[in-house]
Amino acid sequence: MQKVMLKKAKTLEPLNPNKSTALFGGQSSGILNWNDIAYPHWYKMYKRLVGNYWQADEVNMSNDVKGFPQLTEEEQEAYLKIIGLLSTLDAPQTRTALLLSLYATDPAVQSIMAVIAQQEAVHNESYSYVLSSVVSLEDQKRAFELGRKDPVLLKRNESLMAQYNAFVEEPTIENILKTLVYTSLLEGMFFYSGFAFFYHLARDNKMVGTSTMISYINRDELEHGRFIAELFRAALAENPEYNNEDFTNWVYTHFQESAELEIEWSNYVLKDVEGLDLDEMAGYIKYRANKMLRMMGLSELYPEHTDNPMKWIRAYADNFDGTKTDFFEQKSRQYTKTSDLNGFDDL
Secondary structure (H helix, E strand, O other), X not given: OOOOOOOOOOOOOOOOOXXXXXXXXXXXXOOOOOOOOOOOOHHHHHHHHHHOOOOHHHOOOXXXXXXXXXXXXXXXXXXXXXXXXXHHHHHHHHHHHHHHHHHEOOHHHHHHHHHHHHHHHHHHHHHHHHXXXXXXXXXXXXXXXXHHHOHHHHHHHHHHHHHHHHHHHOOOHHHHHHHHHHHHHHHHHHOHHHHHHHHHHHHOXXXXXXXXXXXXXXXXXXXXXXXXHHHHHHHHHHOHHHOOHHHHHHHXXXXXXXXXXXXXXXXXXHOOOOOOOHHHHHHHXXXXXXXXXXXXXOOOOOOOOOOOOOHHHHHOOXXXXXXXXXXXXXXXXXXXXXXOOOOOOOO
16 A cells, blocks of 8 residues: 655645544644534534643642651562653643544544643643652652653563554554554553552552552543544555455454563562452453453453453542542542543442
8 A cells, every 4th residue: 555645734725624524634624613513412522522621730749748658678670660661651642643634534523632731731740749848859760760761661562663653754544543542541451450560559558649649640631532533543544555464363362462571571560569469460450451442342351351450449549430430538539520421330
């Protein structure tokens, strides 16, 4: 199949219709009327995203300042490494969301990706805020260096990095679809062993401020993953030449590779953390991979892992069933009122 390089969408082209003719490579005026968009239900997604507004420094870290020195040496090391991992993923995600929006010819997608990019920037800020609250500047820098130096983390991120950079160098429909696959993996699976670690600490009433911050991030990522999966399905439907066995096999191969690398990473970073079952964690990662595949319209890769083996996590992740949950009587983890726009499937 011949490669066709996409051009960045024109900012304003009044001769084109307001409703876009295609998500990528189509025509639109650049004028956004939310009442006249190609995929009307995406307005609800936009509303959910903007309803999740929060700021990192609104989370009280005073108890975590006292609690961090009381963690075991192994817990402290895992804490720093996982913050390093999360920052490695969220920082490039801001740029990738903006790059996708530049090539989107649907103004609704441009607006939604702008909100996602802003939220990813807040996530990355939150990791700096969390670390500045509990460790020295030297240890903060060490955590943020892990993405460049830790061999296990470098191996884990290699395929993601290659695909994101391929999209920069060759903005084709194929690379957009593949980048959406990796974005779906990032939003729906790559973060989750890290999230689980902080929720595990919170189960023992440790680092509850950090876990509250993570729950806000988790809530955002659930919405991001939902939209990215829908964008992938819609873009694939508009470009049916890629809806074939070869591309489907590519998706399954990279999901499996990513799940195996995530399990390897979790075994590496969590192996000395008391009370976390690594076999259960591996099952949870495969469960998350299955969930993202279903959202993308594909079959499960791990049929023996259709149920969440770590159901206790649902008490800590915001809005998993449309309710407010806070076991530590802190400020509510939910900034928006529950409505018909709220609510998630099980994590």
